[in-house]
Amino acid sequence: MLDFHKNHKLLVGTAMFGFFVLSILVALMPAFQIQQTQPLPTMEGFSEEELNGLHIYVQENCMSCHTQQVRNIEMDNSWGKRPSIPSDYYFSKQRQDLWRQSPSLLGSERTGPDLTNAGQRQPGMEWHLLHLYNPRIVVKESIMPSYPWLFELKEESKIKDTDYLVAVPQKFIHASNKKVVASKKALDLVAYLQSLKQAEMPQNPAVGFIPSSKKIEPRNNGGDAVLPDGEKLYMNNCAACHQAEGGGLAGAFPSLIGSPIINDENPETLIRIILEGYDARPEFGVMPGFQETLSDEEVAAIANHERSNWGNTAGAVTLDEVKEIRSFVNSLKQ
Known part of the structure; x- marks a missing residue:
């Protein structure tokens, strides 16, 4: 009979054994499995600007309001062409540097829309820059905070040829005689957002969206055929x-x-x-x-x-x- 309440060596030994078994199952085995993950054939690594933008995305804690995970339920098919798979995160899971682990980009809250396929949904640089400077410029109902520190207000006479001007309507600029110039941080962050495109699967994927029980029938928008909404x-x-x-x-x-x-x-x-x-x-x-x-x-x-x-x-x-x-x-x- 095991006498744990008296045999302290047995108690500590059993606890240590349980700790090592759980560590292998919960930490080591998944870590080794992740190392076997390979990118999809059409995926490309980050450019220098996109990688810098990824770091800025992490610095600004965008993951607190935006996810990057398309679940396998039909309501998520507006965020991506298919459910997310481990290969989608092959390049983003690389370490940032010697001291910093790969960032957690999945997120858990959709206060804002999912960004898995944001570069495909909204590829325009101008839109992203306006959205960062003041989200209410392009989405009146947006509750996203503004990021004015990623931009600089300059007098027109001091603007250089290398400066990237942002076409901000004058009513959103507090200084009437100045123009909005995007910083390198803003441009890098937009480059990262534009790179977020869900890669094509090499073959028809076996995994798909779990269909909703309620189907919305297409309606006739004019013309000879029944068209989507x-x-x-x-x-x-x-x-x-x-x-x-x-x-x-x-x-x-x-x-x-x-x-x-x-x-x-x-x-x-x-x-x-x-x-x-x-x-x-x-x-x-x-x-x-x-x-x-x-x-x-x-x-x-x-x-x-x-x-x-x-x-x-x-x-x-x-x-x-x-x-x-x-x-x-x-x-x-x-």
């Missing part, structure tokens, strides 16, 4: 810059209200802008293209939402028109 797609992909009511942001993003491109009888220019992006107007930020991220049905749904709201009265875009224009755009690249 154009309003929801617009809010997810366009509203951050052009705003929910289509009014844009003076000096940064153009208004869609009464736009001749939106209301043109021929929708080719609008569809090409959605697919290829737009940077022909220097007074506004560069718009990224969505050719790789939006399907023909989604492009048609967004175009129809823009052409039939905020006083715009243009005709509906058909799925065939989008397919034809996408085919033409692809042919130009060959």
Whole structure:
């Protein structure tokens, strides 16, 4: 019979044995398993700017409000193309330096949106810089704090050619005679945020999203086919810059209200802008293209939402028109 209450050596020995067994199971074995994780074939390591941006992301404790983990439930499919896997964190789990362990980026609270695929969802540098300087500029309801210490106010005469000017509307700048210049820290942080893109799996993944019990049926947004919800797609992909009511942001993003491109009888220019992006107007930020991220049905749904709201009265875009224009755009690249 084991007499733990009298045999102290047996008690201490058993406790030590239990400690070593648990250490192996809980700490050592998972650590060795993590070392076997390899990146996906399409993943690339961080550039110097992106790595610096990762360190700034950690310094500013962005993980307290943002996660980087797409769970395998259907409600998370707006944050990524698939559930997260260990390989997604291969480069971010490297040690920061000799003294600092790899940062914990997963987060546990979504006070702000998940950032797993933020670089794909919102690739524009101008938007990220405005959002860091004052989130209310681009998202009126945002509760995210501003980060003005990542920027510098300069008089126009003192601005250098190497300075990166941020198109902040004047009403958000307290000094009327100064311009906002992004610091290197701000540019590096944005470079890191732009790098957050979920890599493609080499084959169709066996893991997928657990479907919701409630299905939302697509609705007809105009045209010959039943299209996805154009309003929801617009809010997810366009509203951050052009705003929910289509009014844009003076000096940064153009208004869609009464736009001749939106209301043109021929929708080719609008569809090409959605697919290829737009940077022909220097007074506004560069718009990224969505050719790789939006399907023909989604492009048609967004175009129809823009052409039939905020006083715009243009005709509906058909799925065939989008397919034809996408085919033409692809042919130009060959």
